[in-house]
Amino acid sequence: MPMPPRPMLNALTVPELAQLLDGRARAIEALHWLYAQPPTSNEIPDAIPGVSWKVWRRVKELCGLPKVAVVERTGSPDGTTKYLLDLDGATAETVLIPARGRSTVCVSSQAGCTRNCAFCATATLGFRRSLTAAEMIAQYRLARADAAKDAPARNVVFMGMGEPMDNLDEVLRAIEVLTQAPEPMLAAKQVTVSTSGVLPGMRRFLRESRASLALSLNASTDEQRDRLMPQNRTWPIASLLDALREDRARNPKRVHFIEYVLFSGINDADEDAARLPVLLEGINARVNLIPHNPVPGNPLRPPSDERVLAFQKRVADSGIRCLIRWPRGREVAAACGQLAATKWSEPETVGAPRERWRPIRDR
Ligand code: SAH
Numbered sequence: 001m002p003m004p005p006r007p008m009l010n011a012l013t014v015p016e017l018a019q020l021l022d023g024r025a026r027a028i029e030a031l032h033w034l035y036a037q038p039p040t041s042n043e044i045p046d047a048i049p050g051v052s053w054k055v056w057r058r059v060k061e062l063c064g065l066p067k068v069a070v071v072e073r074t075g076s077p078d079g080t081t082k083y084l085l086d087l088d089g090a091t092a093e094t095v096l097i098p099a100r101g102r103s104t105v106c107v108s109s110q111a112g113c114t115r116n117c118a119f120c121a122t123a124t125l126g127f128r129r130s131l132t133a134a135e136m137i138a139q140y141r142l143a144r145a146d147a148a149k150d151a152p153a154r155n156v157v158f159m160g161m162g163e164p165m166d167n168l169d170e171v172l173r174a175i176e177v178l179t180q181a182p183e184p185m186l187a188a189k190q191v192t193v194s195t196s197g198v199l200p201g202m203r204r205f206l207r208e209s210r211a212s213l214a215l216s217l218n219a220s221t222d223e224q225r226d227r228l229m230p231q232n233r234t235w236p237i238a239s240l241l242d243a244l245r246e247d248r249a250r251n252p253k254r255v256h257f258i259e260y261v262l263f264s265g266i267n268d269a270d271e272d273a274a275r276l277p278v279l280l281e282g283i284n285a286r287v288n289l290i291p292h293n294p295v296p297g298n299p300l301r302p303p304s305d306e307r308v309l310a311f312q313k314r315v316a317d318s319g320i321r322c323l324i325r326w327p328r329g330r331e332v333a334a335a336c337g338q339l340a341a342t343k344w345s346e347p348e349t350v351g352a353p354r355e356r357w358r359p360i361r362d363r
Contacts, residue, residue: 008134009044009063010034010141011173014180020058026051028182030059035183039141040068066134068142080329081146082339087111087135090128092161093339096143096153097328103147104155107139108339109171110162115196117229119218119261121295121333121340122161130166133173140178156186158193159214161339165193165201175211188212194259199235199243206247213247214257214288215240219267220275228266237279244283256283261290261337262311264303273314280320287315287322293335 009030012020017027029050042065047053071091072084081096090111097104111128113120136158144153156178158164164171171193178186188210195202196216206213217237219225225232244256258280262268276287289312291302303311308324315322327335 007063008132009059009065010137011132011134011177012063013173013176020062021051021055026055031183035141039138039145040070041065042067066132066138068135068138070142074332074334076329076332076334078328078331080332080334081143082329082332082334083139083142085139085142087131087138090131092131092135092139093334094139094143094160095329095334095339096146098148098151101151102155103144103151103153104157105140105143105153106157106160107136107174108160108162109136109158109164109167113162114166115163115198115229115231117196117337119228119263119292119295119298119300120337122337124295124297125161125340130170131162133170133177136170136174137177140184144184154186155190156192157214158191159336163196163198165195165198165205168201168204172205172209175209179211192257194257196229196231197235197240198231199239202240203243203246206243206250212255212257213244214259215244216259216261217279218259218261220272220279224267228263241279241283244285248282248284252284254284255286258283258285258287259290260287261292262303262308263292264301264307266300268303268307268311270310270314273311274318276315277318277320285320287320288325289315289322290325290336291327293327293330293338295338295340 014027017030018024021027021030033048044060044065046060047056067088069086070083071086074082079098083094085092085094092108092111094108095106097106108131110130112125113122114127116123140156147153158171175191178184178191179188189212191211192214193205193211194214194216218228222232222236225237247254289308291308292300294301312322312324329335
């Protein structure tokens with residue numbers, strides 16, 4: 001794995017730490033120390049318990065910790081918390097989503113995004129930069145510190161801002177560190193990376209990682225998907241689903257999540273629901289339906305709740321596990337696709353909202 005230019009202490013693996021500190025026991029002490037610190041502190045002291053200052057000096061000289069400042073913390077009535085972060089000048093967002101018995105942290109992998117999905121608020125921001133593994137791990141630590149005792153943050157989803165496959169080295173490092181013992185020791189299966197379908201990255205991810213993959217399919221035909229997600233012209237639906245089939249041959253037990261954002265009058269017809277199971281044949285698929293979360297200045301709308309339920313029933317009746325992700329955090333624009341650093345984005349979005357959606361004729 002390529003080492004960052006100035007190694008970030010919170011993004012080092014145990015073997016890397018052990019090499020730096022001349023011993024695995026000291027590496028473990030260092031991790032315990034790190035996880036006991038306030039999550040946004042980036043001070044490295046002269047010494048820590050259990051490691052002599054002479055050895056620790058190497059860490060102090062060589063390593064840094066990422067600069068993370070919480071600009072705004074917004075709670076939603078449904079319990080979701082959205083963090084607007086300043087990461088050394090770049091803006092990104094993290095969301096803490098509590099559920100019964102566990103919480104999920106939704107992490108950003110980039111500040112902005114270069115993929116131009118017609119329905120996603122992040123796309124309106126443009127692209128600032130990719131985040132480092134250290135910044136992704138810091139997001140997790142920050143949110144987990146706020147999780148309720150009876151709902152610890154055991155799940156991480158890379159579903160915040162950005163396309164993880166466009167920053168895969170850093171995402172893979174973040175996952176490796178998040179899943180390592182003794183801290184924070186998340187289960188690989190409980191870490192999910194969501195992709196808009198960047199095929200080369202997706203294939204590499206499936207080969208190299210044990211974490212879960214979610215593919216944002218969002219359409220049942222290439223014609224629809226070309227319009228919603230322009231990169232579909234490069235990597236069409238069949239090529240993406242073939243990659244999942246190939247992975248099934250290697251990892252028969254791994255489940256693949258299929259995200260399907262429902263847009264009224266675009267991809268929510270009975271015919272779409274009928275096409276999905278055919279497309280997903282031979283894939284260990286679990287479908288998550290996401291009613292579209294409206295984005296200011298964008299005409300796309302979610303279907304009625306009844307339509308969403310009818311769509312789910314059709315897919316589920318075909319024998320595919322299909323759940324609805326009813327929006328969480330919509331009140332504070334923290335729901336899927338609404339992450340656009342609202343507070344800071346104004347200078348970049350002045351003027352008439354860009355027409356990002358061209359209606360499909362002949363529907
Ligand atoms: N770039 C990655 C991860 C970020 S988006 C990806 O595309 O998968 C995470 C999920 O939110 C994706 O499934 C995406 O399709 C969905 N999404 C994006 N905009 C949305 C919106 N306005 N309403 C509902 N879901 C949205």
